[in-house]
Amino acid sequence: MDIRRLSGGRLGSESGRVVGVLLGLAVLGLAMLVWVQGRVGALDEDVRSNAAPAEDLVGEMQYMLARQTSALRGYLASGDTTYLRQYDSLHALERAAYPVLEVYAAALAPEASADVAEFLTLSREWHRRLLLEEIAAVGSAGARLDAPVVLLEQEIYRRALDAASGATLSIREMTRDRHMHIQRIERDARLILVFLFFLSGGIAVFISIMNGRIRALALETEERRMEVQSAMDRTERAVAARQHLIRGFTHDVKNPLNVADGYADLLRLGLRGELPAEQAVVIGKIRTAIRGAVEIIDTLLEINRVESGGLKLELQSVDLAKLAEDVLEEHAWIAAAAGLELIFRDPGRAIIVLTDPDRVRQVLKNLLANAVKYTPSPGKVKVQLDFARESGHPGWVKILVTDTGPGIASEEQERVFYEFYRVPGASVPGQGLGLTISQRIAHLLGGEITLRSVPGQGATFELWLPMHRAAAARVRW
Ligand code: ADP
Numbered sequence: 001m002d003i004r005r006l007s008g009g010r011l012g013s014e015s016g017r018v019v020g021v022l023l024g025l026a027v028l029g030l031a032m033l034v035w036v037q038g039r040v041g042a043l044d045e046d047v048r049s050n051a052a053p054a055e056d057l058v059g060e061m062q063y064m065l066a067r068q069t070s071a072l073r074g075y076l077a078s079g080d081t082t083y084l085r086q087y088d089s090l091h092a093l094e095r096a097a098y099p100v101l102e103v104y105a106a107a108l109a110p111e112a113s114a115d116v117a118e119f120l121t122l123s124r125e126w127h128r129r130l131l132l133e134e135i136a137a138v139g140s141a142g143a144r145l146d147a148p149v150v151l152l153e154q155e156i157y158r159r160a161l162d163a164a165s166g167a168t169l170s171i172r173e174m175t176r177d178r179h180m181h182i183q184r185i186e187r188d189a190r191l192i193l194v195f196l197f198f199l200s201g202g203i204a205v206f207i208s209i210m211n212g213r214i215r216a217l218a219l220e221t222e223e224r225r226m227e228v229q230s231a232m233d234r235t236e237r238a239v240a241a242r243q244h245l246i247r248g249f250t251h252d253v254k255n256p257l258n259v260a261d262g263y264a265d266l267l268r269l270g271l272r273g274e275l276p277a278e279q280a281v282v283i284g285k286i287r288t289a290i291r292g293a294v295e296i297i298d299t300l301l302e303i304n305r306v307e308s309g310g311l312k313l314e315l316q317s318v319d320l321a322k323l324a325e326d327v328l329e330e331h332a333w334i335a336a337a338a339g340l341e342l343i344f345r346d347p348g349r350a351i352i353v354l355t356d357p358d359r360v361r362q363v364l365k366n367l368l369a370n371a372v373k374y375t376p377s378p379g380k381v382k383v384q385l386d387f388a389r390e391s392g393h394p395g396w397v398k399i400l401v402t403d404t405g406p407g408i409a410s411e412e413q414e415r416v417f418y419e420f421y422r423v424p425g426a427s428v429p430g431q432g433l434g435l436t437i438s439q440r441i442a443h444l445l446g447g448e449i450t451l452r453s454v455p456g457q458g459a460t461f462e463l464w465l466p467m468h469r470a471a472a473a474r475v476r477w
Contacts, residue, residue, distance in 0.1 A: 018207040025200045029193055036189040043178045043185075046107070051178070054104035054116060055171040057097060062164040064094045065123065069157050072130075091127060098124075109177070112170035119163035126156040239307065246304045254297045261290045292431075299433045303419070306440040313356040313444060320351045320360070320465070321385055324399055327364045328383055331372060339377025345384035351397055353467045359441050360399075360465070363449070366438045367401040367461045373428050375405035375458070396447075399463045407455040416451070438463075 068090045075083035098120060105116035264287045266272060268280060275283065305311045328344045335342040364383075371381040382402045408416060408423060415421045417439045420432040435449070442449045446466045453459035 122160035
């Protein structure tokens with residue numbers, strides 16, 4: 001995996017994300033501007049197309065009312081009918097303006113609309129109550145401006161004018177409201193834009209800091225990778241050197257040892273003359289020592305073969321119950337000689353597993369040999385099979401070898417699997433290689449050896465095996 005490319009890709013995608021976020025904010029700002037334009041335009045249009053012409057028209061009608069009333073007064077004062085005609089033509093103009101003002105009023109704010117409606121009602125009322133005939137009579141009889149009919153006309157006229165002023169004020173109020181609304185929207189929009197601007201800046205700064213961190217992290221990861229790589233290279237070189245050394249061992253050490261053993265045997269057989277009994281004993285000890293050394297070399301060679309992949313498995317369907325029983329039988333006499341009771345918990349049925357029987361047998365023999373070797377008499381060694389289903393490993397089976405020996409302290413339980421490691425003070429001779437090779441073979445079989453022990457209460461070694469390939473793939477040790 002190329003971490004530089006990985007981190008580069010990540011940085012690329014980060015900057016893509018930044019651009020995306022900033023673009024999103026820009027689109028948001030733009031959308032808001034468009035909305036503000038629309039809203040402000042609508043409010044402005046409302047003022048220009050309805051409020052302003054309505055206010056003008058109310059003013060004009062107010063002016064027309066004034067002219068009409070002065071025409072009537074002119075008539076009352078002079079009896080000149082020209083004034084009445086003047087009133088008529090002004091009234092006709094006023095009537096023509098009613099529907100126009102009504103259309104504008106419908107589009108105004110409710111209060112302004114109501115005030116305009118009241119003004120129109122009072123205007124109409126003024127004309128209806130004018131009782132023009134009586135005015136005409138009053139006018140022809142001579143000017144009398146305090147006649148009741150004139151006073152009545154004046155009263156309604158005054159109210160109509162008040163209503164007109166009220167309508168003008170409400171329309172102005174509405175116009176002012178609209179303008180304030182527009183100002184509010186524009187101010188809010190400015191605030192939001194400033195906020196979006198700072199937000200974009202903040203995001204850009206934050207992302208660039210994050211990018212810096214990711215870059216630093218990527219560099220650190222790359223350094224670690226290189227460290228791991230060089231450690232792996234060193235290990236590979238060490239393994240290769242070790243394999244080379246061990247191959248050399250075979251040739252340079254094992255062969256001469258075998259030759260030495262051969263000569264020692266010749267002496268033992270008396271082919272170079274009869275040996276005194278004491279010398280025969282010494283020769284026997286020399287041969288035991290030579291065979292011990294050859295055995296160590298053989299185990300090392302085997303470990304080497306497992307490590308280098310030279311040991312090929314031969315998988316077949318095996319009845320594990322039968323296999324375990326056979327191994328147990330082979331050890332029966334050794335256990336008996338050691339004064340131990342050997343127990344086999346027969347599962348009572350075949351347990352078929354796809355594995356290499358020779359390798360399983362080899363591991364089981366090692367575990368059993370250790371149990372017998374380290375358990376003092378009188379004691380017990382028990383072998384049993386168990387499905388690992390209960391422990392959350394369906395498709396696995398384990399062979400348990402339990403003894404009543406001294407057990408292994410918890411701090412030693414990992415180390416006993418190390419090469420040449422022996423628990424300090426071990427009472428029985430050994431090489432410290434049996435568990436190492438057993439664990440390597442268990443791994444090769446896709447399984448594991450685990451250990452449970454309480455010092456003074458014996459030990460249980462468990463050989464876990466997958467029953468088929470799929471089960472092996474599911475578990476990581
Ligand atoms: P060896 O038995 O040749 O010393 P092993 O690798 O088989 O080498 O075992 C490593 C060590 O683990 C032994 O030296 C012993 O101290 C300890 N050990 C192994 N099996 C048992 C056991 N069943 N009970 C107690 N100790 C054990």
